[in-house]
Amino acid sequence: MMSVSAPQKIGIYDVATSTIVDAEFYRGVGAPDFLEAESLWGPYRTAAMKRLLGANTPPANLPQHSHWSWANKIGLLNLLAYTAFGIKVAGEWQGLMLTLTVGHTAKLETGRSKPIVYVDYLESAPWNVIPFCVQPKYKAIGARMLQAAVQQSVDEGFGGRVGLHALRDAVAFYTRSGMTDLGIDTSYHNLRYFEFTESSSLEFLAKR
Amino acid sequence: MDKKTDLANEAAWILRVAAEDDSGSISVGGFATKNSLLETHGKALERDAFAKVIQLQRRSRGLSVEQLAENADVDIVEVIEIENGRFDVPETRTVFNLAAALQLPAKRLLQLSGLTQAKDDPELRQAALRFAARSGSVEKLTKEEQEALEELVKIMAEQ
Numbered sequence: 001m002m003s004v005s006a007p008q009k010i011g012i013y014d015v016a017t018s019t020i021v022d023a024e025f026y027r028g029v030g031a032p033d034f035l036e037a038e039s040l041w042g043p044y045r046t047a048a049m050k051r052l053l054g055a056n057t058p059p060a061n062l063p064q065h066s067h068w069s070w071a072n073k074i075g076l077l078n079l080l081a082y083t084a085f086g087i088k089v090a091g092e093w094q095g096l097m098l099t100l101t102v103g104h105t106a107k108l109e110t111g112r113s114k115p116i117v118y119v120d121y122l123e124s125a126p127w128n129v130i131p132f133c134v135q136p137k138y139k140a141i142g143a144r145m146l147q148a149a150v151q152q153s154v155d156e157g158f159g160g161r162v163g164l165h166a167l168r169d170a171v172a173f174y175t176r177s178g179m180t181d182l183g184i185d186t187s188y189h190n191l192r193y194f195e196f197t198e199s200s201s202l203e204f205l206a207k208r
Numbered sequence: 209m210d211k212k213t214d215l216a217n218e219a220a221w222i223l224r225v226a227a228e229d230d231s232g233s234i235s236v237g238g239f240a241t242k243n244s245l246l247e248t249h250g251k252a253l254e255r256d257a258f259a260k261v262i263q264l265q266r267r268s269r270g271l272s273v274e275q276l277a278e279n280a281d282v283d284i285v286e287v288i289e290i291e292n293g294r295f296d297v298p299e300t301r302t303v304f305n306l307a308a309a310l311q312l313p314a315k316r317l318l319q320l321s322g323l324t325q326a327k328d329d330p331e332l333r334q335a336a337l338r339f340a341a342r343s344g345s346v347e348k349l350t351k352e353e354q355e356a357l358e359e360l361v362k363i364m365a366e367q
């Protein structure tokens with residue numbers, strides 16, 4: 001695991017006040033941080049799901065989330081190839097990401113077989129995601145995280161190549177970000193696989 | 209670029225990103241994509257019946273897997289996986305589209321797929337069990353399969 005470095009000060013959009021507020025960006029988040037996040041996110045998701053089911057929400061509109069084995073994931077945090085990132089605002093985790101720098105290669109023709117940064121896990125706090133929440137607290141968490149993944153890929157010498165398996169509800173976000181949709185991957189939970197090529201990732205970074 | 213310009217650019221970037229952000233999900237990965245509240249209710253029995261009712265209803269309507277995938281706007285691989293029972297839990301959209309394309313009641317099909325729970329519905333469960341036991345996987349529907357299919361579809365249609 002990466003050693004925990006001092007958090008970097010970044011800006012995040014606060015929906016309630018329509019202003020940019022200070023946030024902390026961490027590289028090298030540890031197991032206690034993941035557990036701390038889930039201890040707040042879990043009950044929030046459960047309450048939201050009960051509210052949605054009680055309101056007779058059509059099943060098609062029920063949200064999905066990365067329901068994963070925490071015990072397994074926390075073991076992974078100790079492996080050198082994994083890097084964990086987190087964004088905190090006002091003392092609460094707003095988003096977490098886990099990336100892997102070995103074992104995955106590009107599937108798109110342009111970079112085929114070249115190494116990529118693989119995003120193994122990424123999730124935003126449920127109070128930032130509709131329909132878990134009615135009024136989201138913060139915006140731009142996803143863009144921040146994707147930016148960090150691309151930057152890591154550039155730093156590693158992977159040219160900005162990034163791959164990930166998106167959950168159904170998140171397909172729109174990654175499509176909008178300029179990643180290429182390679183379709184449903186039947187070898188991985190039937191999730192859609194997305195990839196940033198060198199050029200599309202740099203285009204994404206250049207947007208700033 | 210000096211620091212002041214950098215900060216201004218940074219602020220402009222956040223505002224632009226925030227304007228594009230529809231607060232939709234950004235979730236990636238995960239070992240199971242099932243809804244944690246619903247997953248415990250997905251029973252193997254209904255799943256088996258689900259796989260078979262899709263396959264038999266498709267065949268009884270004379271559709272190929274390819275045609276069904278096209279009519280329902282569902283990935284052909286997904287249809288194949290569903291018909292062979294080699295899937296976790298299908299997407300809700302997939303089940304809705306398959307129900308429409310095969311003219312099956314979406315609500316009951318969702319129950320069979322394991323996406324929603326069949327609340328105290330012993331009749332559907334029993335019908336699903338009988339159906340799963342009676343249907344095979346031969347090319348042409350046998351008389352028995354046709355009857356089994358008709359019986360299940362009839363019960364599914366009863367609300």
